[in-house]
Amino acid sequence: MVEIELDGKKVDVTExxxxxxxxxxxxxxxxxxxxxxxLSIAANCRMCLVDVEKAPKxxxxxxxxxxxxxxxxxxxxxxxxxxxxxxxxxxxxHPLDCPICDQGGECQLQDLAVGYGGSxxxxxxxxxxxxxxxxxxxxxxxxxxxCIHCTRCVRFGQEVAGVMELGxxxxxxxxxxxxxxxxxVDSELSxxxxxxxxxxxxxxxxxxxxxxxxxxxxxxxxxxxxxTGANLIVQVKNNRVMRVVPLENEDVNECWxxxxxxxxxxxxxxxERLTQPMLKQGGQWHQVDWxxxxxxxxxxxxxxxxxxxxxxxxxxxxxxxxxxxxxxxAMLTRELGSDNIDYRLRxxxxxxxxxxxxxxxxxxxxxxxxxxLVVGSNLRKDHPxxxxxxxxxxxxxxxxxxxxxxSLMADREAWAMNVAQSTIVEADQWVEALAAVAAxxxxxxxxxAPLAPKNAPDATAQAIAASLLSGERxxxxxxxxxxxxxxxxxxxxxxxxxxxxxxATVGYLTEAANTVGAQLVGAFPKNGxxxxxxxxxxxxxxxxxxxxxxxxxxxSAAGAAAADVIxxxxxxxTLSPFKANLEFSDVxxxxxxxxxxxxxxxxxxxxxxxxxxxxxxxxxxxxxxxVLRVLANLLGLPGFAFESTADVLQTVGDNGAVPANSLxxxxxxxxxxxxxxVPAPVVASIYRLDSIVRRAPSxxxxxxxxxxxxxxxxxxxxxx
Numbered sequence: 130m131v132e133i134e135l136d137g138k139k140v141d142v143t144e145x146x147x148x149x150x151x152x153x154x155x156x157x158x159x160x161x162x163x164x165x166x167x168l169s170i171a172a173n174c175r176m177c178l179v180d181v182e183k184a185p186k187x188x189x190x191x192x193x194x195x196x197x198x199x200x201x202x203x204x205x206x207x208x209x210x211x212x213x214x215x216x217x218x219x220x221x222x223h224p225l226d227c228p229i230c231d232q233g234g235e236c237q238l239q240d241l242a243v244g245y246g247g248s249x250x251x252x253x254x255x256x257x258x259x260x261x262x263x264x265x266x267x268x269x270x271x272x273x274x275x276c277i278h279c280t281r282c283v284r285f286g287q288e289v290a291g292v293m294e295l296g297x298x299x300x301x302x303x304x305x306x307x308x309x310x311x312x313x314v315d316s317e318l319s320x321x322x323x324x325x326x327x328x329x330x331x332x333x334x335x336x337x338x339x340x341x342x343x344x345x346x347x348x349x350x351x352x353x354x355x356x357t358g359a360n361l362i363v364q365v366k367n368n369r370v371m372r373v374v375p376l377e378n379e380d381v382n383e384c385w386x387x388x389x390x391x392x393x394x395x396x397x398x399x400x401e402r403l404t405q406p407m408l409k410q411g412g413q414w415h416q417v418d419w420x421x422x423x424x425x426x427x428x429x430x431x432x433x434x435x436x437x438x439x440x441x442x443x444x445x446x447x448x449x450x451x452x453x454x455x456x457x458x459a460m461l462t463r464e465l466g467s468d469n470i471d472y473r474l475r476x477x478x479x480x481x482x483x484x485x486x487x488x489x490x491x492x493x494x495x496x497x498x499x500x501x502l503v504v505g506s507n508l509r510k511d512h513p514x515x516x517x518x519x520x521x522x523x524x525x526x527x528x529x530x531x532x533x534x535x536s537l538m539a540d541r542e543a544w545a546m547n548v549a550q551s552t553i554v555e556a557d558q559w560v561e562a563l564a565a566v567a568a569x570x571x572x573x574x575x576x577x578a579p580l581a582p583k584n585a586p587d588a589t590a591q592a593i594a595a596s597l598l599s600g601e602r603x604x605x606x607x608x609x610x611x612x613x614x615x616x617x618x619x620x621x622x623x624x625x626x627x628x629x630x631x632x633a634t635v636g637y638l639t640e641a642a643n644t645v646g647a648q649l650v651g652a653f654p655k656n657g658x659x660x661x662x663x664x665x666x667x668x669x670x671x672x673x674x675x676x677x678x679x680x681x682x683x684x685s686a687a688g689a690a691a692a693d694v695i696x697x698x699x700x701x702x703t704l705s706p707f708k709a710n711l712e713f714s715d716v717x718x719x720x721x722x723x724x725x726x727x728x729x730x731x732x733x734x735x736x737x738x739x740x741x742x743x744x745x746x747x748x749x750x751x752x753x754x755x756v757l758r759v760l761a762n763l764l765g766l767p768g769f770a771f772e773s774t775a776d777v778l779q780t781v782g783d784n785g786a787v788p789a790n791s792l793x794x795x796x797x798x799x800x801x802x803x804x805x806x807v808p809a810p811v812v813a814s815i816y817r818l819d820s821i822v823r824r825a826p827s828x829x830x831x832x833x834x835x836x837x838x839x840x841x842x843x844x845x846x847x848x849x
Contacts, residue, residue, distance in 0.1 A: 130142065130143060130144065131143070131144050131146070131195050131196065131197050131199075132197065132198070133148075133151055133195050133196075133197075133198070133199040133200070133201060134198075134199070134200045134201065135148075135151055135152060135155050135157060135201045135203070136155075136157060136201070136202060136203055136204060138155055140154060140155045142154055142195055144195075145194060146194070146195050147170065147190065147191055147192060147193060147194060147195065148179060148181075148188070148190040148191075148193050148195060148199075148201055149161070149164055149177060149190040149191040150195075151195055151201075152190060152203065153166075157203060159177045159179060159190045159203050160176050160177060160212055160241050160244070160245060161174065161176050161177040161190070161191060162174040162176050162219075162237060162238070162241075162277060162279045162327045162328075163176075163191070163279035163280060163281060164177060164190075164191040165281055165284075165325055167289065167383065167384065168281060168284045168285060168288060168289070168325075169284055169288060170191050170192050171279070171280050171284065172189045172191055172192035173278060173279055173280055174215070174219070174277060174278075174279050175189055175215045176212060176215050176216070176219070176241070176245075177189050177190040177191050177212075178190070178208060178211035178212055178215060179193075179201055179202065179203045179208045180201070180202040180203070180205040180207040180208040180211075181193065181199065181200070181201055181202075182199070182200035182201075182202075187207060187208060187211035190203070209245075212245050213245050213246075213247070215245075216241065216242060216245040216246050216247075217246070217247060217250075217251075219238065219277050220242060220246060220250065221250070221252045221256075222256045222257045222274070222302070223238070223256075223274075223275060223277070223328075224256065224272070224274050224275060226272065226275075226329075227239060229338075230272070230275070230329040231329055231332040231333070231336065231337060231338065231342075232275075232326075232328060232329030232332060233329070233341065233342065234341060234342035234343045235342045236327070236328060236329060237327035237328070238277065238327055238328045256274070257274065257302055258274055259273040259274045259276065259305055260273070261273060262307055262308065262311075263313075264308055264312075264313050264314040265313035265314050265315065265319075265334075265830075265831065265832070266334060266335075266827045266828075266830035266831060267314070267319055267320055267333070267334055267335070267388060267392060267827055267828075267831065268314055268319060268320070268322060268323060268331055268332075268333070268334060269331070269332045269333065269334040269337050270306075270307075270330070270331060271332075271337075272329060272330060272332075273305065273306065273307075273330055275328045275329045275330045276305075276306055276328065276330040277327070277328055277330075278297065278304055278306070279327060280297060280306075281322075281325045281326060281327070282295050282306065282322040282325065282326060282331060283295050283296055283297060283306065285321060285322055285325055286316065286322070288524070289318065289321070289385065289517055289520075289521075290316040290317075290318045290319065290321075290517070290545065291316075291509075291516075291517075291520050291544075291545025291546055292315075292316050292545050294308055294309075294312070294314045294315070294316060294319070295307065295308060295314065295322075296308075296309065306330070313832060315831065315832040315833065316388075317387055317388055317389075317509065317510060317513040317815060317833065318385060318387060318388065318513055318514075318517065319388055320333070320386070320387075320388045320391040320392065321375075321385050321386070324374060324375065324384075333372065333391075333392075334827065335392055335395055335826075335827045336371065336372045339371060340364075340366050340371045340372075344366050345364040345365060345366050345371060345372065346364065346365045346366070347362050347363075347364055347365075348362070348363050348364075348365060348741070348743040349361070349362060349363075349376055349740065349741075350362075350363045350723065350724065350740045350741075350743055351642075351723070351730050351738045351740045352386065352387075352390040352642060353449050353642045353722070353723040353730065353819070353821065354387070354389050354390060354393065354449070354641075354642060354818060354819060354821075354822060355387070355389075355511070355512055355513070355514075355640070355641065355642065355818070356488075356512065356638065356639040356640065356641060356642060356644055356645070356732055356733035357381060357382055357387075357492065357512065357514045357515065357732060357733065358381055358382075358642065358730055358731075358732030358733075358736060358738050359375065359381060359382035359385075359386045359387070359390050359514060360375065360376035360377070360378040360381055360382055360738070361373050361374070361375065361376055361386065361390060362374045362375065362376045363394070363724060363743045365743055365744055368744045368745050369398060369744065370394045370397055370398065370724050370743065370744060371394075372394070373386075373390065373391050373392075373393075373394050374386075374391070375390075375391075379493070380491070380492065380493045380736075381492055381493075381732070381736065382514050385514060385517065386514070387513040387514055388513075388828065388831075389815065389816060389818070389822045389825075389828060392825055392827050392828050393821045393822045393825045393828060394724070394825070395824075395825040395826055395827055395828070396707075396820075396821045396822065396823070396824030396825040396826075397706075397722055397724055397821065399824050399825075399826070401707045401708050401709075401824050402706060402707060402708075402719075402747055402748075402750075403705060403706060403707055403708050403709075403717055403719040403750065404719055404747050404748025404749055404750055405417075405719060405748055405749045406418065406419055406421070406422035406423075406716070406717065406718055406719060406749065407422075407716070407717040408421070408422060408425060408715070408716055408717075409714065409715050409716070414711070414717075418749075419749065419751070422716060422718060423718075423756075423759060423760055423763055424763065425716060426700075426702050426716055426718075426760060427760060427763035427764050429673065429699075429700040429715075430442065430465065430673055430700075430764060431764065433672045433673045433699060433700065434465060434466065436672075437672045438466075439465050439466030439467045440466075440467055440468075440469065440658075440659075440670075441467075441670060441671055441672040441673065442462070442465055442466075442467045442469065442671070442672070442673045442674075442675075443462075443467065443469035443470070443659060443664045443669070443671045443673070443674050443675070444458055444459075444461075444462045444467075444469065444470040444471075444674075444675040444676075444677065445470075445471060445472075445474060445661060445664060445665075445674065445675070445676050445677070445679055445681060445685075446458050446459075446470065446471070446472045446647070446652050446677040446678065446679065447472065447474075447641070447677060447678040447679040447684065447819065447820075448472045448640065448641035448642070448643050448644045448646075448647045449641050449642050449643060449678060449819045449820075449821075450643060450647075450677055450678045450753065451643065451646075451723070451726070451728025451729055451730065451753075451754070451774075452643060452646040452649070452650060452728065452729040452730065452731060452737075452777075452778065452781060453728055453729060453754045453774045453777040453778060454677065454678070454728065454753040454754050454757065455472070455643065455646060455647050455650045455652045455677075456650040456777055456780060456781055457753075457754055457757040457758060457761070457769070457771075457777060458470065458652065458675070458677050458757060459650055459651055459652045460761070460768065460769070461757055461760065461761050461764075461766065461769075462675070464761065464764075464766040464767070464768065465764070465766070467658065468654050468655060468656045468657060468658025468659075469654065469658040469659040469664060469671070470652055470653065470654065470658065471652065471653050471654060471659075471660050471661035471664065472644070472647040472652045472653060472661075473653060473660065473661050473662075474661045474665070474679065474681060474684050474685035474686065475609075475613045475640070475684065475685060475686050475810075475811045475812075475813070476612065476613050476617070476660075476661065476662065476686065477613055477614060477615040477617075477662065477686055477808055477810060477811075478614065478615050478616065478617045478618060479653075479654075479660035479661070479662055479663075480617070480618045480796075482648065482653065483793075483795050483796055484792070484793030484794055484795035484796070485645060485648045485649060485735075485792050485793060485794075486612065486636075486637040486639065486644070486645070486648065486794055487636055487637060487639065487645050487733060487734065487735050487792045487793075487794065488606075488636040488637065488638065488639065488733040488734045488735075489604065489605075489606075489634040489635050489636020489637075489794055490604055490634040490636060490734070491734050492515070492518065492732070492733065492734045492736075493518075494602070494604075495515060495518035495519050495522065495604070496518045496519075496521045496522055497522065497602055498519065498522040498527050498602050498603065498604055499522075499526070499527050499528070499600035499601055499602045499603065500527065500528050500530075500596050500597055500599065500600040500602070500603040500604075500633070501519060501522070501527060501528075501529050501530065501603065501604050501605075501606065502530045502531075502532070502566075502593060502596075502597060502604075502605045502606070502627075502633070503519075503529065503530070503531050503532075503533070503606045503608060504531075504532045504533065504559065504563060504605070504606070504607050504608060504611050504620060504624065505532070505533055505534075505537070505556070505559055505607060505608045505609070505610035505611030505612075505614060505620070505810065506533060506537065506606070506607075506608020506609060506610060506611065506638060507533070507537040507538065507543075507608070507609075507610075507812065508544055508608065508638075509543070509544045509545055510814070510815040510833065511608060511609050511638065511640075511812070511815070512608075512638050513815075515638060515733075516544065516545075516546070519546065520545065520546040523546045523547050524546075528549040528550075528596045528600070529546065529547070529548050529549055530548070530549055530550040530551070530592075530593040530596055530597070531544075531548050531550070531551040531552070531553075532551075532552045532554075532559055532562045532563060532566075532593075533551075533552075533553065533559075533608070533610070534553065534554065534555050534556050534559075534610070534809075535553050535555075536809075537608075537610060537812070538551065538553060549592075549596060550589050550592045550593050550596065551589070552589050552590070552593070555809070556610065556614060556807060556809050556810055557806065557807035557809075559611070559614065559616075559620060560580070560616050560619045560620060560623070561582055561583060562590070563620060563623045563624065563627075564578065564580040564581065564582040564623060565582040565584070565586040565587065565590035566586070566590045566593045566594050566597075566623075566627060567579070567580065567582075567623050567626055567627050567630075568581065568582050568585075568586050568590070569586040569590045569591045569593070569594035569595075570594045570597065570598065570627060570630050570631065571630075572586075572594075573594065573598060574598075574630050576630060578623075578626060579622055579623060579626050580619070580622075580623060597627065597631040597633055598631055601632075603631060603632060603633035603634070604633055604634045604635075604636065605624045605627060605628050605633050605634070605635045605636075606636060606637075606638055607620060607621065607624060607635075607636070607637045607638065608637075608638050609638065609640045609810075609812050609813075610810040610812045611637070611810075612637055612639070612640065613686070613810035613811055613812065614807075614810045615807045615808055615810070616807060618796060621635075621794065621796050622796055625794065625795075625796065635794050636733075636794055637733070637794065638733060639733045640813075640818075641818075641819070642730045642732070643730050643731060644733075645731040645732065645733060645735055645792075646729070646730060646731035649731060649781060650781055659671075661685065662686070664694075665681060665685055665686075665687040665690075665691045665694050665695070666687070666694065667690075667693075667694055669694060671695075671697075671698050672698055672699045672700070673698060673699060673700045673701075673702075674695050674698045674700075674701045674702070675702050675704070676695075676701065676702065676703045676704065676705070676710060676714070677704050677753065678704060678705055678706075678720065678753065678820065679705075679820075680705075680709045680710055680820055681695060681710075682710075683813075683817065683820075683823065684813075684819075685811075686808075686811040688811075692712055692713050695710075695713050696712070696713035700715050700716070701713055701714045701715050701716070702714070702715065702716045702718065703716065703717050703718065704718045704720045704753055704756060704757075705717065705718075705719070705720060705820065706719065706720055706721065706722040706725075706750065706820070706821075707820055707824060709820060718756055719748065719749060719750040719751070720750060720751065720752065720753035720756055721742070721746040721750050721751060721752045721753065722821060723740070724742065724743050724744055725742050725743075725744055725745065725746040725747070725750065725752070726742050726746070726752035726753065726754070726774075727739070727740065727741045727742055727752070727773075727774045728740060728752075728754070728774055729774070729778055735792045739774075739778070752774075754771070754774055754777060757769075758771055814833065814834070814837035815833050815834075815837070816828045816829060816831065816833055816834040816837065817834075817837060
């Protein structure tokens with residue numbers, strides 16, 4: 130540790146730290162633009178000049194290392210004059226467009242200009258003009274004349290997103306931030322550039338000119354998309370979601386969010402919102418009141434149960450639903466006498482659960498890994514924030530190994546991080562590839578692997594094994610494609626054996642916001658009921674199907690065939706925020722999305738995160754937990770006297786918390802060699818994952834959305 134004096138106070142900081150770090154520790158604010166705690170030091174803006182005793186001139190606090198006994202003054206006349214001089218230079222070419230700038234009211238330059246700027250400018254020459262650039266549907270670079278060349282956006286792309294999409298060209302007053310050869314900005318984390326831009330050069334294109342920042346109410350929430358459980362600030366005006374930005378949580382999402390977390394809110398306000406219960410009569414859709422719709426559903430379920438038995442009723446639920454919604458859906462289905470409920474719509478194998486499939490470690494620990502093996506994942510697109518953490522680990526020297534298919538990893542650059550070893554084979558060879566790694570480890574440890582590979586381990590398998598046998602902090606991570614794989618239990622059994630031999634943690638990256646929560650509440654068959662695969666297969670025998678927040682044509686392994694199977698049922702009830710499943714549904718019940726209902730998500734690491742509604746439900750939409758409760762009451766089912774989501778949460782665990790011993794990736798399944806053709810696992814592309822992102826116009830204009838092989842969609846009937 131090094132002790133310095135900062136504005137008369139003694140501060141102890143780690144050797145090698147900069148003056149800025151000491152100021153942060155002491156709670157002293159030093160004005161700055163280019164410095165950001167998550168980015169490398171550039172010392173571009175010089176706004177953080179401070180007075181260091183014995184130094185001949187002011188020194189940049191962000192780039193000046195501390196030394197023992199250093200005396201620093203941040204508020205001396207010398208420091209203030211230096212900072213005022215820098216501000217004068219920064220404002221020379223800055224346009225006077227604060228009244229129409231989206232950054233107005235939350236602009237770092239605007240704030241500091243009040244304290245360090247002059248009341249008038251001595252600059253009389255013409256201001257420079259930088260022409261606007263079109264870099265895609267998410268980021269607006271219409272007013273690049275505002276740019277102060279802090280290069281935060283450039284460094285973010287290189288260091289956090291892993292892709293240098295922006296750079297600085299020219300020199301001096303001709304310097305510009307732009308893309309290479311007029312390309313678009315396509316990173317799945319690109320929206321964070323908007324947040325870290327200290328001026329209004331980079332702004333949100335969907336939000337542009339829609340509201341002033343001081344008009345917005347700020348409310349906390351949690352992302353409903355991937356399994357990170359990113360913490361959000363949802364900004365609201367007139368009961369309408371206007372913008373979504375990150376809420377800093379160092380243990381979960383740090384200060385970043387993925388673009389689908391940021392821009393998916395557009396789908397909540399789109400024309401496909403379902404705001405009134407609807408019944409299909411004579412092939413035409415008609416709006417009805419809630420009483421009519423719920424009585425129709427309750428009477429239909431009673432009649433079908435009486436005529437065909439409870440086992441003719443099935444429920445398919447989305448793992449993007451809240452914990453409370455999943456709990457009540459499972460309770461309702463089982464109280465009806467059926468065990469046909471499942472959230473695993475994209476899975477190809479349905480083995481009995483012996484433990485909850487979860488990450489196997491904390492999210493924060495991914496940054497500290499020294500060795501990692503990822504199996505069956507398009508890591509960067511499936512889990513952008515997990516990929517960002519592993520990218521930081523790789524930048525610090527971690528060795529990343531990969532077993533996946535060419536469709537998930539076209540080349541090593543596709544993941545925007547250095548991959549030490551990669552086995553790129555089709556999905557039906559993943560078990561063989563992992564068995565080869567296990568065999569190579571067995572050759573070193575002397576233990577017998579659970580499955581002998583057909584061929585001796587090749588050089589890549591040997592290298593992966595050697596990597597996992599070295600180092601200390603290690604993890605084996607199974608991706609979405611591995612979870613959906615037809616031999617998922619074999620992959621898990623091999624991964625568990627390798628983890629036991631090498632000391633690595635074993636876990637699933639898990640697909641959705643509540644994949645872990647769906648397992649905790651038992652939203653899958655427990656007593657011989659039909660799993661999702663059998664419910665969506667021809668001849669399932671289902672006469673009534675309840676669809677909670679899911680569109681099987683897009684969300685299931687069955688794809689377009691799901692419409693034919695479900696369409697054979699006598700009654701199909703869709704509970705959705707959107708006009709979904711029109712082709713085969715008989716009833717549409719409008720439920721509230723995550724912004725309009727309280728609820729709970731359990732992320733990949735098992736973290737329970739509850740949130741409140743940030744706006745009122747649109748139209749006649751109601752929170753799904755209330756709809757399920759009222760439906761159960763109309764059916765005369767016991768145990769549904771819940772007054773709030775907190776009451777429902779109490780039924781899941783003690784005081785609404787997940788039991789500490791409930792998370793386990795244990796499996797008794799033994800690795801079994803392939804005995805025939807193995808279908809390719811179904812993996813949703815980044816902007817097709819759930820019903821909200823599919824309806825966000827700006828996300829659907831991105832390169833990822835355009836290039837994705839969308840699941841075949843069936844034409845839906847037009848509303849009458």
